[in-house]
Every structure is written in structure tokens, then in C-alpha cells.
Amino acid sequence: MRLALKVDVDTLRGTEEGVPRLARLLEMHGAGATFLFSLGPDHTGRAIKRVFRKNFLSKVRRTSVLQHYGLATLLYGTLLPGPDIGRACAEAMRKVKRAPFEVGVHCWDHVRWQDNVAAKDADWTEREMRLALRRFEDIFSEKPKVWGAAGWQLNRHAAWFEERHCEYASDTRGSEPFRPLWNGVLIGCPQLPTTLPTLDELLGVEEDVVAHLLALTAKPADHVFTAHAELEGGRLFELFDRLLRGWRDQGYEIVSLGTLFRSLEPERLPRCEVEYRAVPGRSGTLAAQGAPA
Numbered sequence: 001m002r003l004a005l006k007v008d009v010d011t012l013r014g015t016e017e018g019v020p021r022l023a024r025l026l027e028m029h030g031a032g033a034t035f036l037f038s039l040g041p042d043h044t045g046r047a048i049k050r051v052f053r054k055n056f057l058s059k060v061r062r063t064s065v066l067q068h069y070g071l072a073t074l075l076y077g078t079l080l081p082g083p084d085i086g087r088a089c090a091e092a093m094r095k096v097k098r099a100p101f102e103v104g105v106h107c108w109d110h111v112r113w114q115d116n117v118a119a120k121d122a123d124w125t126e127r128e129m130r131l132a133l134r135r136f137e138d139i140f141s142e143k144p145k146v147w148g149a150a151g152w153q154l155n156r157h158a159a160w161f162e163e164r165h166c167e168y169a170s171d172t173r174g175s176e177p178f179r180p181l182w183n184g185v186l187i188g189c190p191q192l193p194t195t196l197p198t199l200d201e202l203l204g205v206e207e208d209v210v211a212h213l214l215a216l217t218a219k220p221a222d223h224v225f226t227a228h229a230e231l232e233g234g235r236l237f238e239l240f241d242r243l244l245r246g247w248r249d250q251g252y253e254i255v256s257l258g259t260l261f262r263s264l265e266p267e268r269l270p271r272c273e274v275e276y277r278a279v280p281g282r283s284g285t286l287a288a289q290g291a292p293a
Contacts, residue, residue, distance in 0.1 A: 018233020043077030114151030159188030174289025201281025
């Protein structure tokens with residue numbers, strides 16, 4: 001019974017402050033994890049364009065974005081220049097790998113990817129991914145085994161790029177590992193989808209978010225949970241500590257995505273269409289696992 005933990009690292013602040021705190025907490029719990037890094041400019045402030053997206057303002061009110069991210073981060077890319085995360089934090093990223101935790105690619109420019117990729121062509125997609133791939137190789141002197149797309153956003157061109165460069169991916173929401181289909185064509189690495197709601201999707205909705213998540217994992221099954229360095233490594237740190245203790249008490253082994261992947265037989269995974277759909281507590285639509293073909 002495994003629970004794979006992926007930590008999405010979206011910002012400079014999350015890399016500098018949240019990642020080390022989470023690494024220490026996970027070491028204390030004897031837990032594994034996969035840290036997925038944003039490797040280029042932090043342009044978080046440009047997310048203000050999402051103000052017209054359905055459910056965006058309600059999420060901002062529920063999750064106290066200013067408190068979690070800080071004023072400077074919310075101005076990067078607008079009134080303040082966007083710092084280069086990979087250049088500024090290369091040694092901090094290498095320290096995570098030496099800990100040792102699994103490391104992988106989240107994106108180059110988080111906001112640019114999340115807000116655009118679903119409708120972009122192959123050239124745009126490959127340019128963004130090559131920037132991230134080269135920076136990852138510069139920092140770690142190796143190719144990534146895993147990619148986890150920012151904001152659960154991707155397209156078939158991204159899936160094809162991942163298939164050529166990685167072993168597995170976690171770009172989607174779903175219920176179990178699967179092989180992705182795009183209009184009936186098998187394209188992309190095996191997907192290890194996020195199977196549980198995130199803490200920020202539950203804040204302000206559930207009275208006790210930890211109890212709610214533990215109820216979802218009470219029945220033994222493999223799961224993937226997505227944490228965020230800016231949240232669980234910040235103001236949600238105590239909640240996340242409680243959650244880790246609860247999963248340990250339920251008998252889960254908390255592992256990296258790679259450990260979960262190596263326990264699978266990829267050729268026997270169901271083949272499922274990738275579709276976009278709404279997820280409660282999050283704005284817009286996300287790439288998700290459809291019904292088996």
C-alpha cells in the first residue's frame with residue numbers, strides 16, 4: 001500500500017524556503033517524495049490574467065494567496081522582474097537530490113505554461129520543454145526520469161516530448177496509473193495521475209481537510225498526492241505534518257513517483273483517453289484520465 005508524494009515547486013520563494021522545510025519534515029517521517037522544479041523565470045504576478053476564469057476569485061479568497069506567496073512573488077513578471085529560479089537555486093535543488101529525494105521537471109515558466117499550453121502547437125510546446133530540459137541537465141548532469149506538468153496542463157505534443165525523454169509522468173488527475181491516449185492514439189509515458197484532492201482545493205470547503213483526506217485513504221489502495229512547496233512548505237506546514245502522521249498510522253508507505261512506477265507493469269496498465277474537465281476547488285479545466293478504451 002503506497003502513497004506517492006509529488007511536490008510541485010512553482011516559485012523562487014517555494015524553492016528557497018518551502019523545499020528545505022519539506023525535505024526536513026519528510027526525512028523526519030522517513031518518507032520519500034518527488035520534487036518537481038520550475039526551472040526558468042518566476043512570473044507568478046502574470047497569473048492576474050486568470051481573474052476572469054471561472055472559480056478563480058473564489059479560490060483566491062479561500063486560500064489567502066497573498067499570505068501564502070508573499071507580495072514580492074505576486075509582483076514578479078509585472079512590477080518586479082521575474083527572477084531566474086534555476087540559476088538562483090541550482091545548489092538548493094542539488095541538495096534535495098543528495099538528501100536523497102527524486103527530482104524531476106515541472107516546467108520552464110509556470111504561468112506561461114499553465115495559461116497557454118492546452119491550445120499551443122508543437123513548436124511552441126517543444127521550445128518551452130527544451131528550455132526546461134536543458135536547465136535540468138545543467139543543474140543535475142543527467143536527464144530527468146519524470147515530468148509533472150504545471151497546473152495539470154498539457155497537450156499531445158507535450159506527451160510526445162515526454163515519451164522521448166522520460167520514463168513516466170504525472171501530468172493528470174485520475175484514479176489509477178494508465179497509458180495515455182490522444183484521440184485514440186497511444187502517445188506519452190505511463191501516467192501516474194494525482195488521485196487525491198490537494199489541500200488548497202479543500203481549504204474553506206471542508207471543515208477539517210486532514211480528516212477529509214484520511215477518510216479518502218481509509219480504504220487500502222495506491223495513491224498519488226500533490227503538495228506545493230509554497231503551501232505545505234509554508235503556512236500549511238502543520239496540516240501537512242498531521243496528514244503524513246495520519247497516512248503512516250493508516251499503514252501507507254510514503255514514496256516517490258519512481259518507487260510507485262517501479263512497482264507497476266506498464267504493459268498491463270489500462271489505456272485511457274486524456275480529457276479536460278473541471279475539478280472541484282480549482283479554476284479552469286485540468287488534464288484528466290478518461291474511461292478505459
